[in-house]
Amino acid sequence: MAKTQRWLLTDVSADLWTERFHVSSGDRADVAFPHSWFISKRTLRGGKRDGVELLEVHNGVLTLSVLPTRGMGLWRGEYRGWRLGWQAPVRGPVHPQWVQLLDRGGLGWLDGFDEWICRCGLHSNGPPGHDPQPNEFLPLHGRIANQPAHYLAVEVQSEPPFLLSVTGRVQESTLFFSHLELRSTFRTPLGANWFEIEDEIINLSTKSAELELLYHCNFGPPFLENGSRVVAPIRELAPRNARAAEGIDNWDKYLGPTPGFVEQVYFADLATNAVGMTLALLHNAAQDKGVVLRWLKAQLPHFIVWKNTAAVEDGYVTGLEPATNLPNFKAFEREQGRVISLPPHGQYRAVLRIEVLDRRESVQAVLGEIAQLTPTPAVVHRQPHPTWCQPAS
C-alpha cells in the first residue's frame, strides 16, 4: 500500500463535497503507528456555528481544530488537556453569514473573531478606512477569515515521521477586484508537540496585486496568566500609541484578568539566527508551560504583540502576530513600503511553526536560544516610532 494515503474531501470544481469523514489509526491495522491518531470532519449545528465545517486532526497528543468555512483558520487546539486558544465573548465558531464586515463602522470582523489562529488579509489588514488610491473601503483585517474553502484534502503518512496533514484552498476573488488564492497546509507528525502552517498565496490574475498577511495567534490560560511573559530576540520595539506607551516598561509582562484593561499593542523588529529564522515565546509565571512560534523573518518580517488582559468574560487574551506588514491602515503601510506587490501570477510563501512546551527545561532551553540571538541592548522606544506607527487621526 502507498506510504501516504490521501482523501479529497471538498473540490467544488468537481462538485465534490464530503458531509462526514473519519479516519483513525484503528482503520489501519496493517501499520504500527507509534500513537493513536484521527482526522475527522463534520458540520457544526446550532447557534452561530450552524453550517461551519470543522476538521479535527489529532496526532496522539496535540489536537488541531481547523475551520475550512472560516478561511482555514484554526478555531482552537488542545495539548495534553491544555487549551490552545482563548475564550471570546462571542460563542463561536461563527459562520461568516453572521459577520457583516461593514457593520460597526467597518469593525464587523470582530463579530466573528474567536479563533486561536486566524489570518488577517489578503488584500488588506489593519483598521478599517477608505483607501483613496483604488478608491475602496477596507474593512478591519480584510476578508480571508470569512471566506470558505473551495478545496479540502487530508493526508496520512504510514511511515516515519507519520505526518498528518490538511490542505485547504480559499479564494478572495471578485471580478474587477483581487483574485488571490490561499493554499494552506497544516502538518504535524504523530506524537509531536508542534505543527506547521505552510501558506502559499497566489495571484491568479494577470494584473499585479497587493498583499498584506498577518497571523493573529491568540492565547489565553494556561499560557497567559498573571506573571506570564512574552520573550523574543528584540532588536527594536515601539508602542503603537499613547496607550501602549503607558505600559512600555512592562511591555513583555502580563497581568491577570483585569476588568477595564484597555488593549496595548507593540511592534517589534526581531533578530534572526544564521539561517534567518526568528522566534517568539509566551510562557506562564512558573515557566513550565509555553508556546513558541518560529518563522523565517524574510517571509514575515514584522512581529506584533497584542495585550488584552481584560476580564475573562471580556476576552482575556494576548496575540503574538508575525506578519508581512504592521497592522496600520493600508495606505500608511503602502507609503512605508510594507505592502507586498505580487506580480501577475506571482506567489508568496510563509511557514509558521508552533510548538507547545510542557516542561520547565524546555522553556529554559528556548529562553536560552532567544537570549543568544538578542542584541544587547535592544532598542526599546518609549514612544510610537514615526515610520512604524500611523499617527492617530
Add this chain to the structure above:
Amino acid sequence: MAKTQRWLLTDVSADLWTERFHVSSGDRADVAFPHSWFISKRTLRGGKRDGVELLEVHNGVLTLSVLPTRGMGLWRGEYRGWRLGWQAPVRGPVHPQWVQLLDRGGLGWLDGFDEWICRCGLHSNGPPGHDPQPNEFLPLHGRIANQPAHYLAVEVQSEPPFLLSVTGRVQESTLFFSHLELRSTFRTPLGANWFEIEDEIINLSTKSAELELLYHCNFGPPFLENGSRVVAPIRELAPRNARAAEGIDNWDKYLGPTPGFVEQVYFADLATNAVGMTLALLHNAAQDKGVVLRWLKAQLPHFIVWKNTAAVEDGYVTGLEPATNLPNFKAFEREQGRVISLPPHGQYRAVLRIEVLDRRESVQAVLGEIAQLTPTPAVVHRQPHPTWCQPAS
C-alpha cells in the same frame, strides 16, 4: 416519574443540537392531561425561511410559533382558528442571513420583519443613526431579532396547571462591544387563553452596559379591522410627530385597510393597579374578540401604539409596544434618562402576559378593568411632547 419533564434541544457549549423534536400528550399515556398538546421543533426549508428553526407549542387551544433563529421571537400564533400576528409583505419567517442591518440606510431590519412579537434591542432600538458618544452606527431596532439562540430547552409539567414552557438564550456579544444575554421563557398552561413571556437580560461583561428593550407586538385581522379600538388606562398620551398629530382625535380607533395610509405612532404613560400592573387591550368592532397585554409598569414603563392600517398587501397592522424606553434615537433617549444602565453582571427582568379574548363578556370585563384604572380626564397632547418626542431633524 418526575412532575416536570425537560428536554434540552440546543446547547452549543456542549455541541448539542436536535434536528427534530416532537412530544405530545399521546406520548404520556400515564398522565391524564386535560387537553391534547404538543411541542415540536423542525427546520424550515425553501425561500427566505431556509434554515430557520421553528418551535411550536400547542396547549390545546393556543399555538405559539417560536423562532430560535430570530432571537426567540414569536413568528405567529393561533387561537381557536384565529391568527395571532399579521401578514407582512415579505414571506417569512426570514433567516437573518437575508437581513443586512446596514442596508436601506440602516433600515435593513425591515427586510426580516414579519413577526407577531419581536424584541427591539438590546443595545439599542429606535431609528438608525450615528451615536456620537461611543461613536457607533446604530441600525434600526438593534440586533437581537437577528441573532440565533445558542441554547434551547422545553419543559412539560405533568400535574396542574400543566405548564408547557420553552426557554432560549441569545447573545449580543462581540469583543469590545456589548456582551448581553437574553434568557427568555414562554410559558402557557394547558387549555389557557394566555401565555407569558419572561425575559431576563444579563450583562455578562465586567463593564456596565446600556439596555433598550421594546416588545413589538403586532396584530392584524381578526382583531384589527375597521372599528377596532385600542384601550389602555391612559394617564398621558402624545403623538410622535406631525403625521400622528393629524390623527390625534382618533388615536385609539382603527380604520379598515386603507391604501396609502401613512403610519401613525403614539406614546403613552399608563396608570397601574395597586400592585403596579398595567394593561392594554385591542378589540374588534363587535367587541367580541380581543387581545390583552399585561405587564408590570416598573419593568416596562412606556407604551407605544403603532397604527399602520395600510392596504392588506402593504401590511395592515397595529403594534402594541410595552418598552423600557421610547423608540426615539438612542442618543435622545439617553439625554432623557430613559436608557437603562446595567452594572457589571447586572440583570434586567421583564414579564409580559398576553391573553386572547373570544367572548363579548370577556372584552367588557377588561374594558371595565381599564376604566377603573383610568384617571379622568386623561391628558391627551395634541402635539408631540418635547421630552418624549425627538424633534424631526
Add this chain to the structure above:
Amino acid sequence: MAKTQRWLLTDVSADLWTERFHVSSGDRADVAFPHSWFISKRTLRGGKRDGVELLEVHNGVLTLSVLPTRGMGLWRGEYRGWRLGWQAPVRGPVHPQWVQLLDRGGLGWLDGFDEWICRCGLHSNGPPGHDPQPNEFLPLHGRIANQPAHYLAVEVQSEPPFLLSVTGRVQESTLFFSHLELRSTFRTPLGANWFEIEDEIINLSTKSAELELLYHCNFGPPFLENGSRVVAPIRELAPRNARAAEGIDNWDKYLGPTPGFVEQVYFADLATNAVGMTLALLHNAAQDKGVVLRWLKAQLPHFIVWKNTAAVEDGYVTGLEPATNLPNFKAFEREQGRVISLPPHGQYRAVLRIEVLDRRESVQAVLGEIAQLTPTPAVVHRQPHPTWCQPAS
C-alpha cells in the same frame, strides 16, 4: 394520462420544499419522446455554493442550469458540449449569504456575479449611489439576483412540441419598500437549439412602483474569441464613456483575451421587423458558432453591449443586454423617462428567446436577417450621447 405533467417543488406558503427531484424520459415508458431528457433538482454543497439550489433542464441537446436561490438566474448552459456562459474569477454559483450588496462602495453584487444570464433589477439597476428622491442608497444592479425563489414548479408536455418548462417566483418585498414579484418561466421543446425566458413582474402593492429590468446575458468561449463579432440591426449607437469612445471603430469586433483590457460599454437603439421583434447575434471568428437573442422591442427597448475581453483568468466575457432602461444611475434614467412606473397591482411582461447556432449556414441566415432590418447608414456616435449617457461625476 394528462398531456402535461406538473410537479410543485417549492411553495413556502404551503411550507412545501423538495430536497431532491429527478424525472427523465426513462420514467415515462408510455410516451415516445423524440429525445432523452431530464429535469433534476438538488442542493449544491461546499465553498460558496453551499446551500444553492440547482435545477437542471436537459432537452436532449441543450442543458439549462437554473438557480432558484439566485433569483431564477441561469448559472450556465451547455449545447452539444459547448459551454454557454463564462468563467468568472469567483467560483460560483455563489449563495447570496456571501454577497453583501453595500460592500465595495455598493459594488458588492460583483461578489456573486458569475452567471450566464442574470437579471439586474427590479427596483433599480445600474451603478450604486444615493437616490435623493426616495432618499435611499441603491446598490449596483439591484437586489433580484440575490433573492431566493419562494415557489418553484416544473412541467413536461408528453405530446409535441414536448415542452419542458420551469417556473419560479421571487419577491423583492419589504414593509415600506417595494413589493414586487418576478414570475419567471424557462421553456424549451425537446431537441431544440433554443429556449425562452418569459418574465412577468407584478407590483403586489397598492402603491405605484418603479421598475428597471436588464438581462445580463454573458458569453465567453467558444462564442467569444479573437475575431468574434456582435451584430444587430443598429439604428443608433453610442459609447457609454470616453473609454468606450476609444474603441468606437471596432465596437462590434472582439479581441482575444487581453491582459489589462478595461471594459467598454455601448448603448444602442435597434430596428425591428414588421411585428416589432428585434435581435442580436454573437458569432465566432469562423462564423460557424453563434448565439442569437430575440425579443419584442416594446418590452425591452434598449440594448447594451458590454465588452470585457480581459485575460481569461480575469473574466474574458461579453454581455449582450436587452433592457427596459440604460444602466445609468436610476435618478438619471428617471429624468430621461426610462424608468417604468407600475401602477398599483400593475404588471410588466418580457420575453427573451435565446438560440444557439452550430452551423455556418445558420449564422449566415441570421446575418442576412439582421442586414435586412438594418437602416443604412446606421448612426454611430463617436462620443457619449447626452440623453443616453450619464456624464461622469
